[in-house]
Every structure is written in structure tokens, then in C-alpha cells.
Amino acid sequence: xxxxxxxxxxxxxxxxxxxxxxxxxxxxxxxxxxxxxxxxxxxxxxxxxxxxxxxxxxxxxxxxxxxxxxxxxxxxxxxxxxxxxxxxxxxxxx
Amino acid sequence: xxxxxxxxxxxxxxxxxxxxxxxxxxxxxxxxxxxxxxxxxxxxxxxxxxxxxxxxxxxxxxxxxxxxxxxxxxxxxxxxxxxxxxxxxxxxxxxxxxxxxxxxxxxxxxxxxxxxxxxxxxxxxxxxxxxxxxxxxxxxxxxxxxxxxxxxxxxxxxxxxxxxxxxxxxxxxxxxxxxxxxxxxxxxxxxxxxxxxxxxxxxxxxxxxxxxxxxxxxxxxxxxxxxxxxxxxxxxxxxxxxxxxxxxxxxxxxxxxxxxxxxxxxxxxxxxxxxxxxxxxxxxxxxxxxxxxxxxxxxxxxxxxxxxxxxxxxxxxxxxxxxxxxxxxxxxxxxxxxxxxxxxxxxxxxxxxxxxxxxxxxxxxxxxxxxxxxxxxxxxxxxxxxxxxxxxxxxxxxxxxxxxxxxxxxxxxxxxxxxxxxxxxxxxxxxxxxxxxxxxxxxxxxxxxxxxxxxxxxxxxxxxxxxxxxxxxxxxxxxxxxxxxxx
Numbered sequence: 001x002x003x004x005x006x007x008x009x010x011x012x013x014x015x016x017x018x019x020x021x022x023x024x025x026x027x028x029x030x031x032x033x034x035x036x037x038x039x040x041x042x043x044x045x046x047x048x049x050x051x052x053x054x055x056x057x058x059x060x061x062x063x064x065x066x067x068x069x070x071x072x073x074x075x076x077x078x079x080x081x082x083x084x085x086x087x088x089x090x091x092x093x094x
Numbered sequence: 095x096x097x098x099x100x101x102x103x104x105x106x107x108x109x110x111x112x113x114x115x116x117x118x119x120x121x122x123x124x125x126x127x128x129x130x131x132x133x134x135x136x137x138x139x140x141x142x143x144x145x146x147x148x149x150x151x152x153x154x155x156x157x158x159x160x161x162x163x164x165x166x167x168x169x170x171x172x173x174x175x176x177x178x179x180x181x182x183x184x185x186x187x188x189x190x191x192x193x194x195x196x197x198x199x200x201x202x203x204x205x206x207x208x209x210x211x212x213x214x215x216x217x218x219x220x221x222x223x224x225x226x227x228x229x230x231x232x233x234x235x236x237x238x239x240x241x242x243x244x245x246x247x248x249x250x251x252x253x254x255x256x257x258x259x260x261x262x263x264x265x266x267x268x269x270x271x272x273x274x275x276x277x278x279x280x281x282x283x284x285x286x287x288x289x290x291x292x293x294x295x296x297x298x299x300x301x302x303x304x305x306x307x308x309x310x311x312x313x314x315x316x317x318x319x320x321x322x323x324x325x326x327x328x329x330x331x332x333x334x335x336x337x338x339x340x341x342x343x344x345x346x347x348x349x350x351x352x353x354x355x356x357x358x359x360x361x362x363x364x365x366x367x368x369x370x371x372x373x374x375x376x377x378x379x380x381x382x383x384x385x386x387x388x389x390x391x392x393x394x395x396x397x398x399x400x401x402x403x404x405x406x407x408x409x410x411x412x413x414x415x416x417x418x419x420x421x422x423x424x425x426x427x428x429x430x431x432x433x434x435x436x437x438x439x440x441x442x443x444x445x446x447x448x449x450x451x452x453x454x455x456x457x458x459x460x461x462x463x464x465x466x467x468x469x470x471x472x473x474x475x476x477x478x479x480x481x482x483x484x485x486x487x488x489x490x491x492x493x494x495x496x497x498x499x500x501x502x503x504x505x506x507x508x509x510x511x512x513x514x515x516x517x518x519x520x521x522x523x524x525x526x527x528x529x530x531x532x533x534x535x536x537x538x539x540x541x542x543x544x545x546x547x548x549x550x551x552x553x554x555x556x557x558x559x560x561x562x563x564x565x566x567x568x569x570x571x572x573x574x575x576x577x578x579x580x581x
Contacts, residue, residue, distance in 0.1 A: 007272045008451075014417070015409060015454040016431075017447055018439040030509070031452055037510060038398040041468050044475065051245055051470030054300060054330075055286045055526030055550075061329040081423035088418050093430045 002032040097122035099573070101310040102165050102317075103275045105259065109164060116164030120149040120208055123166045127210070127257045130576055135232050136242075136252035139179050140172050140211040148208045156516075160206030160574055165568040168258040170246050171212040172219055173199050173304075174293035178209075182295050183227035184217045186421045186441030196293025197248055197328065198262055198304050205361045210258055213248030218412065219297045221245050222515040225506055226445050226486045233502070234277060235282030235574035236540055238498040243273030243515075249307040250277035254574055260308040260317055266298050268494075268519025269402055270305045271531035275543025276496035278533045278574065280560070282314040284307045285550050287332035290325030298329070298407040301400075309570060311532065311561045315339035318553065325383050334551050340560040342501045345565040348382030352559070353488045355390040358492040358518055366537035371493045372561065373480040374534040374544050378491070381562055388487070395472050396521040397513060402456050402469035403524075406445075409453025415441060447507070477525040484549045489559055492518045494531040494543035518545060528553045533569040541569075 003011075008028045012019045019027065025059070082089045097105065097119050108114045116259050124142055131137055145166070151157060151162045174192035181187045181434050188506070195203065215228040225249025226233040232247045234240040235255040242251040246263030250273035253261055264269040265283040274281025285304040294304050304321065306314045319340060322334040354375055359368055379385050417423035417437030424436035442450070456465035483490060495515055505512040520530045532546035544563075548556035565572055 003455075005112055011451050011455050011458070013435075015137065015450050016413075016434040016438050017442075017450065018432075018435040022449075027448065027451055030448060033510065034401055034448075035465075036454075038402055038465065039468070041282065041395055041402075041466075042471050043397050044392070044395060044472060046468060046471035046475070049471040049474050051467055051469060052474035055477070056330065056332055058287075058330060058332075063326060071101055071193055076419075078193070079420035081192060081417060081421070082425065091428055091430050091433050 003035070007008045096126070098126040100159065100160060101259050101308065102313045105165055105309070116152050117146070117149045120145050123210060123258060129133060130255050130546055131257060133233065133238055133576055134235055134255045134257070135230050136213055136248040136257055137168075137211045138181055138183065138214050138229060138248070138253065139521050140233065141209055142347040145210050158206065162202065162206065162207040162316065164207045165207050166210045166253055166258055167202060167207050168210045168213050168249070168261040169199060170215050170216060170225070170249050170263045172259065172264050172295045173262060174295065175199055175209065178424055180212065180295070182218050183215045183229060184441065185228045186415050188422065189418055192293070194293060196476070197290035197325045198208050199293065201320050203453065205460035208434055210334065213261055215248055216445070218295070218408070218446050219245040219264055219266060220408070220445050220449055220484055222268070222272055222512050223505065224273070225502065226246060226443060228443050231502060233416040234499045237499065238577045240419045240501055240540070241276065243276035245269040246307060250274050250279055250281065253277070253279045253307050253309055253316070255576060256573070260306060260313050262304060262321070264294055264302055264304050265305050265523065266301045267404065267523050268516040270307060271494050271519050271529060271545060272515055272533040274307055276499040276541065278541030278569070278572070279315055280308050280311055280570070281531045282318070282557075283522070283527045283529050284318065284322060284553050285332070286523070288331055288332045288528070288551065288553065289321050290328040292325055292327040296411040298404040299411060300407060300572050301404065303523070311564050312340070314530070315343055315557050322553070323473060328492060332551070337554050339554060339557055342554040343561045344558065345562045347378070347559055347562045350383045350559060352378055352383050352385050353483050353487040353490045354385065355388055355393065355490065355492060357390055357393050362496055362514070363493070364497045364537070366491050367495070367497060368400070368544050370535035370537065371491070371544050375491060377563065377566065381566060386487070390483065390521070392472065392479050393521050394477045395437070396476050396524055397471040397517055399472040401452070401513060402403040402465050404419060404472065405449040405453035406466050407453065407456050409450045409457065412446070412450055414428045435554060448509070450577060452574050457558050466564075473524050480525045480527060482578045488548070492547070494546045497539035497559070498537050498542060522547055524547050526550060528556050531557050532560045532563060534563070534567070535569060536572070
């Protein structure tokens with residue numbers, strides 16, 4: 001089943017990626033190829049198989065409800081590409 | 095022998111006998127890097143100044159109180175290092191300087207190991223050749239026209255070329271074992287959850303595991319003693335007792351039961367690789383192990399399932415690169431959606447985009463059940479195959495890869511062929527098992543690796559079998575020529 005350019009555009013939007021026209025064509029072809037490759041999985045009957053979500057029998061892992069120090073705010077902000085008054089700055093959202 | 099050629103334990107002996115100083119060891123390693131890294135291109139960042147400073151700080155005996163005092167190590171550039179740039183070989187993180195150390199790194203630091211630098215890899219650990227680094231490809235020390243494997247290709251190449259005795263890598267589908275095999279060194283991936291993933295930049299969280307690349311099995315055991323164990327900062331790290339792994343370094347494996355799966359010695363295999371691994375099995379038989387053929391019937395489905403699960407998890411993990419808190423940012427966009435899209439498109443390479451797109455698709459409404467859920471069910475069947483074999487056997491042996499190292503550029507445009515390199519290593523990650531790749535011979539002057547797989551948390555027996563083989567063979571003593579004359 002080949003993916004359409006429209007489908008690729010929808011996926012790219014969900015994935016927050018901008019694709020150039022030629023990239024859309026490449027991805028339509030390449031993703032279709034990989035999806036075809038995974039089709040062999042449908043040769044196996046898995047009706048009564050429990051999915052293996054996680055390899056270890058760990059479910060909820062809680063820590064004690066104790067306050068511990070966080071990383072210093074100034075240090076965390078050092079990696080921020082655009083800052084103003086000690087806060088991250090982004091373009092308008094609405 | 096030069097100091098840079100020695101393993102950790104040999105260096106330790108020399109230090110204990112006061113034959114060398116820590117400064118001499120570090121200088122020897124740095125000199126070697128300056129001599130050969132122009133050819134090998136293993137390092138993204140060299141931390142020379144700090145390494146020498148640390149060596150100077152350990153000059154007095156009173157200051158030494160760790161398990162690897164003064165011994166050099168390097169890290170795949172996927173491990174966060176406080177104050178030292180950590181790129182994941184991506185434009186996205188080209189200028190990222192973490193404010194904390196990965197747990198595995200802080201443990202090595204606490205034992206007074208000396209970090210030499212950060213090593214090249216496929217971008218975000220997605221790839222099998224290290225050609226997908228956003229910066230430059232690394233070359234295989236055995237043949238500079240060939241790839242070192244990947245994604246931990248910088249680690250394997252650096253260790254093989256004598257630039258460092260040991261490096262930490264990460265392995266999601268073979269990323270430690272495959273490059274170790276291609277470069278003729280030892281690559282050890284512990285059980286899922288054995289080593290903390292805190293500070294290891296995530297690709298596929300249900301399969302990622304940190305591990306060791308070294309020239310000797312004993313050095314893997316030594317490093318495992320330090321980095322293994324529960325970490326409250328990683329909710330998936332296993333709270334399971336850790337053995338003294340060096341206690342497994344004994345060559346006696348009499349009575350050990352080793353299985354080899356029929357499926358791993360069939361189609362698509364390079365004949366020379368296959369025969370070398372079969373010879374290795376004969377060696378094990380000579381050493382008193384019991385060898386039997388078994389079947390892992392669902393193995394062929396591991397790769398297709400991996401290329402659903404890995405990308406699905408990657409698409410979620412890589413959503414954090416939004417240009418706001420860290421990483422590459424597009425400053426031109428006048429609204430936030432364009433800012434996200436432009437930043438991510440400029441920061442990620444093609445393979446990373448491909449996997450994010452694929453993962454987004456297989457998780458999206460209407461497709462989840464047919465792809466992601468199906469793959470998770472198949473994953474159960476793959477795990478069941480292993481469980482079945484381990485009812486009667488201690489270990490499973492396979493080739494690490496179907497071929498030896500391929501030429502640079504050979505598989506660059508053919509990603510499905512590239513994915514096929516991991517056919518024997520991926521099932522191990524799907525089942526969370528410990529496995530090692532060790533050298534078992536040469537084909538046309540290129541190293542061949544054998545993979546030894548153990549039961550969950552039975553790292554000890556894997557190391558024991560690897561050590562026994564190493565002690566009874568000499569492949570690990572042969573050094574690459576780096577394009578010059580064979581030594």
C-alpha cells in the first residue's frame with residue numbers, strides 16, 4: 001500500500017516537520033517500502049498473544065514524597081536558544 | 095608495547111607497581127589520538143585539557159581511591175557530560191552543553207577514571223555505519239575505505255585504533271555489538287535495565303541499553319562492576335543484585351550448554367563468516383561445552399517488528415526537540431507552529447526524519463492496532479522463543495553480523511539493506527537479553543565477530559564464555575594497520 005503525498009503531508013504536520021516537495025515524494029516512496037517490509041508480520045497469528053509492552057515486570061515506580069533540590073534555574077536556561085527576563089521566548093501562539 | 099596499547103587491567107598493574115605515572119598514561123593516549131585520529135575520525139570532541147588536569151590531580155597516592163584511578167575512557171556522544179558539549183552527532187544538539195552527567199558517567203568519574211572525549215555515532219543512534227553522523231563519517235581502522243559499523247562506530251574504531259582502551263556505547267538494535275564485530279573488538283550489551291539510562295539521550299526507550307566496548311573481556315567486566323546497578327533516576331533500571339563480574343573471568347566452561355540457532359546460519363550469510371563462527375563452536379566443544387542446534391522460529395520477524403517499535407518510540411522521544419529549551423532554533427518564523435517545524439526540519443538528518451515520520455504514522459489513530467500493537471505481540475513471540483531455548487541451555491551463539499564491514503557509501507542509499515545488518519542483534523534487544531560480540535577470526539583481512547547471548551541478568555555467564563574463548567585464541571592480539579603495514 002503506497003502512501004499518497006497528501007498522507008505524507010499529514011504525517012509531517014503531526015511530526016512537526018516541514019518537507020520540501022522532493023522530500024515528500026522521497027518519503028512517500030521510502031515509508032511505503034518500509035511499511036511493505038513490515039507486512040510479513042501479518043503472516044503470524046497473534047490473536048491470543050499478549051503484547052509485550054515492557055520487558056521487565058516493572059509497573060508503577062514511585063519515589064518517596066520528599067522534596068529534593070532541582071537543577072539551578074540559571075544553569076537550565078543556559079541552553080535556551082532565546083530568552084527574555086529569565087524565561088524562554090517563543091513566537092506568538094494565537 | 096606502548097602504553098596506549100594496553101588494557102585497563104594491565105595499566106592498573108603498571109600503576110600499582112609504580113612503573114608508570116597517570117600522566118604518562120594519559121599523555122600516551124592523547125599522543126596516539128593526535129597521530130591517528132585524522133585518519134580514523136572517531137572523536138567529535140576531545141577533552142584534552144581536563145584530562146591532563148585530572149591526571150595532575152591524581153599525582154599523589156593519597157588522592158587515589160577508586161576502582162579505575164587515572165585510567166582513560168571515552169564516551170559515545172549520546173552520554174550527557176556536565177559542561178562538555180554533547181551532540182548525539184546531530185545538528186540539533188551541535189551546541190548543547192548538558193548541566194548534568196549521565197549516571198554511568200558520574201559512576202566512572204567517582205571511581206576516578208579520566209574522560210578523554212566524546213565519540214562519533216550515527217545521528218541519535220539511528221544507523222549501522224556511523225556515516226549518518228551529521229558531522230563526518232568515522233573510518234574502520236582495518237580498512238580506512240570501510241565503515242566501522244554503527245551506531246557506536248566511533249567507540250569501536252577508537253578502541254580498535256588504540257585511541258582509548260575502553261568506551262561506553264549504547265545499543266538499541268545492535269549498536270554496540272555490530273561495530274565491535276566490524277572493528278575486531280569486544281562489545282558488551284548488558285540486559286535491559288542493568289545499566290542506568292539516565293542521561294543517555296533516548297532513541298527507543300524499551301530497547302536502549304548502555305554498555306561497554308573494549309579490547310579485552312576483562313575490561314568489560316571491570317567497567318560493568320562500576321556502571322551496573324539500580325538507579326532511582328531511571329524508573330526502568332532494574333533493582334536486581336549485581337555480581338562481581340570479574341569473578342566470572344575463569345577459562346573453565348566444562349559442561350556449559352551452548353545452543354546455536356539453525357536460522358542464523360542460513361540464507362544471506364557470508365560463507366566465511368558462517369564458517370568462522372562454526373569453528374568457534376568447535377572450539378567451545380573442545381573446551382568441554384555441550385553444543386546443540388536449536389530453532390528460534392520467530393527470529394525473521396524481529397527486524398520488521400523492530401522497524402515499527404523503534405521508530406514509534408523515537409517519534410515520541412524526539413518530540414522534545416522543539417527549539418524552545420535547548421537545541422537548534424529557527425528565529426525567522428512568526429508563529430510557534432512554523433518555529434517548531436522549521437527548527438526540527440533544519441536540525442534532523444534524513445534517517446532521523448524517516449524514523450520520526452514512520453513512528454508518527456504507525457502510532458496514529460487507525461494504524462496503531464495493525465502496526466504498533468501487532469509488533470508488540472510479535473515481540474512477545476520472539477521473547478518466548480528465547481525463553482524456550484533457555485529452559486535447556488545456558489547460552490546462545492550466533493554470528494554478530496551476516497557480513498564483515500562494508501565499504502563507505504555502499505549502503506547509504508539503500509536503507510533496507512543497511513537495516514539488514516542487525517538481523518542477529520535486534521532480537522536480543524526485543525527480548526532485553528545480555529549479549530557480547532567478541533572477535534572470532536578474519537575474512538580477507540577484516541575482523542569477524544561472534545555473538546554470545548545469555549539469559550536476562552545472567553551477564554556473568556556471558557562474560558565467562560567470552561573470556562574462555564579469548565584466553566584460548568589469539569585473534570584479540572592482532573592489531574589493525576590503519577592503512578599502513580600490518581603489525
